[in-house]
Amino acid sequence: MRGGNPFRPSFGTSPRVVAGRADLLDEFDIALDEGPGSPMRSILLSGARGMGKTVLLNELEERARVRGWHVLRLPEGPGLMSELERTVLPARLTEHDPTSQRRRITGGSISAVGSVSTDTSEAYPTTPSVATMLQRLAEIARSHGTGVLLTLDEVQAAPIEDVARLASAYQHLLRDESEIAFVGAGLPTGIAALLGQQGSTFLRRAERVDLAPLRREEVLDAAVRTVREAGRVISAEAGERLADVVHGYPYLLQLVGYQAWRAAGDDEVITLADVEATLPVVVDRMSRLVHTPALRQVPQGQLDYLRAMAQDDGPSSTGEVAARLGVSKQHGNVVRGRLIDRELIVPAGHGLVDMALPYLREHLRRG
Incomplete structure (x- = not known):
C-alpha cells in the first residue's frame, strides 16, 4: 500500500534512508565501544549547505542514544555556555543524579520532645561550574556503563570565549579518561576562521571530516x-x-x-x-536557501569574478575571466584563490576553474 511522500526536503530533517556516510557511522560506533582515547570520539564535520551535516549529526546522536549515552545538544550561538551552565546541565543532573534531591527540614514536631525547626546553611556556598557538572554527569553515566556525547551544530557561530571555556572542561574530562565524546558541525569557511583563533585547540585536535558529495x-x-x-x-x-x-x-x-x-x-x-x-x-x-546565504559576505570583486565565470556553460579559463574583468592575470589569480578558499569554485584542470555548488551558475545568471 502506497503511503505519503517519503522524501523530506527540509534542512536538518533526517531522511527515511540516509545516503552514504556508512563508513563514518561505523567508525563512530567503534569509537564509542572502544573506550576513552579513541580518536573518533572527537569529530568536526565540515561541509557546504545542503551536504547533510545536521542530518549526519542526528544520526551520530542516535548511535549514542541506542547505547544509553546521555546526548547533550549544546546551544548554538552566543548563549552556548550560559545556557549550558544555567539550564541544560542542571536539568539533566536533576533528572539523573540521585544526590541532587536534598531534604531541608524547616519545621515540624517530635512527640515528647516538642517542636523543632532546623535549617542548614553552607559557610562557603558555591555555584557548580560547567566542568564540575559535566564531570558529575560523566561519573553517573559511567556507573551505568555509558557516557556523555556533546554535539554542536553551526560551530562557526560559537563565540571564541565560549569555545575556550568548553575546551577547558572537555580536556579535563579527557585527561581523566572519562566516557565523553564531542561532535561539531559547521561551514568550511567559518570553521577555518574559528580554528585560527586562540582557544580553539581542542577543535584543532578533533578528527576533521570534510563531507564530500555522495557517489x-x-x-x-x-x-x-x-x-x-x-x-x-x-x-x-x-x-x-x-x-x-x-x-x-x-x-x-x-x-x-x-x-x-x-x-x-x-x-x-x-x-x-x-x-x-x-x-x-x-x-x-537552491538560489534562495543555499546560494543567497553563501554569497552574502562575499566581497564585490569576488562576486564580479563569479559572474564572469557564469557566462560559460562549463569550466572557465582563468585567463578569459581576467580579460572579461579587465584585470591582470596576477590579480585574477588572487581573486581565484580566495574563491577557492571560500569553496565557491574549484580547480578544473590546468588554467580552468568551475563552480563548486550545483546551480550556482544559474543563480548568478538570474541576477
Missing part, C-alpha cells in the same frame, strides 16, 4: 529504496536523471525526490518526465 551509486540506491519502501517504483531512466540533477548533494536528493513524487500524481511509476519537471523548483530553492 552516484549512493544517490541511486537511496532514491530507489526510499521510493520502493513507500510503495512505488522509479524507472531506470528516471533514476539516472535524478542522479544527474542531484549532483551528489543530500539535500537535493530529498528535494528532487519529493518534487518527482508529487509530479507522478497517482501513478505507480515515477518517470523521466516527473524528474525533469523538478528542475525549476530545484534551481529556485
Whole structure:
C-alpha cells in the first residue's frame, strides 16, 4: 500500500534512508565501544549547505542514544555556555543524579520532645561550574556503563570565549579518561576562521571530516529504496536523471525526490518526465536557501569574478575571466584563490576553474 511522500526536503530533517556516510557511522560506533582515547570520539564535520551535516549529526546522536549515552545538544550561538551552565546541565543532573534531591527540614514536631525547626546553611556556598557538572554527569553515566556525547551544530557561530571555556572542561574530562565524546558541525569557511583563533585547540585536535558529495551509486540506491519502501517504483531512466540533477548533494536528493513524487500524481511509476519537471523548483530553492546565504559576505570583486565565470556553460579559463574583468592575470589569480578558499569554485584542470555548488551558475545568471 502506497503511503505519503517519503522524501523530506527540509534542512536538518533526517531522511527515511540516509545516503552514504556508512563508513563514518561505523567508525563512530567503534569509537564509542572502544573506550576513552579513541580518536573518533572527537569529530568536526565540515561541509557546504545542503551536504547533510545536521542530518549526519542526528544520526551520530542516535548511535549514542541506542547505547544509553546521555546526548547533550549544546546551544548554538552566543548563549552556548550560559545556557549550558544555567539550564541544560542542571536539568539533566536533576533528572539523573540521585544526590541532587536534598531534604531541608524547616519545621515540624517530635512527640515528647516538642517542636523543632532546623535549617542548614553552607559557610562557603558555591555555584557548580560547567566542568564540575559535566564531570558529575560523566561519573553517573559511567556507573551505568555509558557516557556523555556533546554535539554542536553551526560551530562557526560559537563565540571564541565560549569555545575556550568548553575546551577547558572537555580536556579535563579527557585527561581523566572519562566516557565523553564531542561532535561539531559547521561551514568550511567559518570553521577555518574559528580554528585560527586562540582557544580553539581542542577543535584543532578533533578528527576533521570534510563531507564530500555522495557517489552516484549512493544517490541511486537511496532514491530507489526510499521510493520502493513507500510503495512505488522509479524507472531506470528516471533514476539516472535524478542522479544527474542531484549532483551528489543530500539535500537535493530529498528535494528532487519529493518534487518527482508529487509530479507522478497517482501513478505507480515515477518517470523521466516527473524528474525533469523538478528542475525549476530545484534551481529556485537552491538560489534562495543555499546560494543567497553563501554569497552574502562575499566581497564585490569576488562576486564580479563569479559572474564572469557564469557566462560559460562549463569550466572557465582563468585567463578569459581576467580579460572579461579587465584585470591582470596576477590579480585574477588572487581573486581565484580566495574563491577557492571560500569553496565557491574549484580547480578544473590546468588554467580552468568551475563552480563548486550545483546551480550556482544559474543563480548568478538570474541576477
